[in-house]
Amino acid sequence: MQKILNYINGALVEPASKQYIDNVDPSTGKVYSLCPDSDAQDIEAAYKAAEAAFEGWSNTPAEKRSKVMLRIAELLEKNLDKFAEAETIDQGKPLWLSQNGEIPRAISNIHFFATAIEHYASEAHPMGEHAINYTTRTPIGVVGCISPWNLPLYLFTWKIAPAIASGNCVVAKPSEVTPMTAYLLSEICIEAGLPKGVLNIVHGLGPKVGSAMTVHPGIKAISFTGGTRTGAEIARVAAPMFKKLSLELGGKNPNMIFADCDFDKMLTETVRSSFLNQGEICLCGSRIFVERPIYEKFKKAFVEKVKAELVVGDPLDPKTKTGAIVSQMHFDKVLSYIELAKQEGGTILCGGKSIQPTGRCATGWFIEPTVIEGLAYDCRTNQEEIFGPVVTITPFDTEEEVLMMANSTEYGLASVLWTENLTRAHRLAGKIKAGIVWINCWLLRDLRTPFGGVKSSGVGREGGWEALRFFTEAKNVCIKIS
């Protein structure tokens, strides 16, 4: 049985406890590797390694930091197929998605920040001939990065890349549900010559290891992506310690479709924005609102397309469009929401139950893509994050009505809007309470843009200069001249 190891001070090491937790392949429901059950001792060792490396790394010229990061990206690219298969086995997503989405985006994350750092500058503010101010933006020191199981390497690199590029040293904790590709990345960091202690990866349970990181007095900032409840717990611990916090949390994103939209483009993209990665993306549009004149046409076409295209099966099979649900716990959670929807008066138009593929996946966790109609906009099914292959569809008559329903949840991460009316698009984009608005598209990403949400979807923004500013401290120096 493969043992995943921690990556501390440049070496692959066992957890201090020598204890491990089972790591399950969701496609089979069987244990296929072991993940370190690390604890506070491992966090302390990782912190000490990061602290010892900080002086050297933060004084390494940006060009040299960039070079070693580009080497990591290059090795990741060279091993893309190995990482893609590992990601699919660990998380359950279809192999084509790992090959064309997950791993290429992880490479882009590293490449983007490795090059951005060479252009990262700060500003000066002259006060006539009397004085001049200049701002320095220097790395914080040892920072913590905690990432989730839905897009494992994609979101892990989205955090550690800007942290390292800006000269910090990192203690990182991937999700214990999907630890494999972060472990494989640590092997590549060693091969690329990343100096020891710059990146330290400690695997293990969130409440044990994640909280040990959050409470550690030497770890001065925490960048977290995960559930809203966990984000609140991290904030409760870290806020009184005045740590910098970046919290990218849950979502319950509205997809607003007007009768004047480009119907065919909208339909294709809406199948994708509803069910990509088994709906396990915080940006998925899980509440679909359709202007009444095209509601019946949309309902018929959407259900037909979902049933015809979204083949559920072995994620390693190229024909599979919908893979396995990441864990038994999440599988049970998603099915419980489908039951709730029925109790709340919903009608299941397609899907609605688990499905057992044949062969090796007969014991895995699979749920049919599910479309539900007839629910009130403010029922629990339409207010709470399900984070699975489940969407609801609801008709609307006016802009005011759809805006009220769209903005009615505690979340405000992303939103999708389909209309050919430019004025309406800008008007609604200004009124939607979300950090991201996609108009006539979905998941079109420019890494320079600010990424994050409002309300219970989090605090702060990732991406571009936002990420580099999060991982640096600004200092103003004012010099009197005359």
Ligand code: TXE
């Ligand atoms: O996330 P958790 P889970 C949502 C989704 C999902 C729910 C819970 O609705 O059902 O969150 O998912 C670590 N201190 N999203 O349980 O628990 C944990 O080990 C410090 C949306 O997987 O938030 C993991 O590494 N760390 C989200 C990370 O936090 C702690 C993507 C996320 O785990 C901790 C994933 C603690 N007390 C889930 N407890 C998105 N926005 O994309 C756990 N962790």
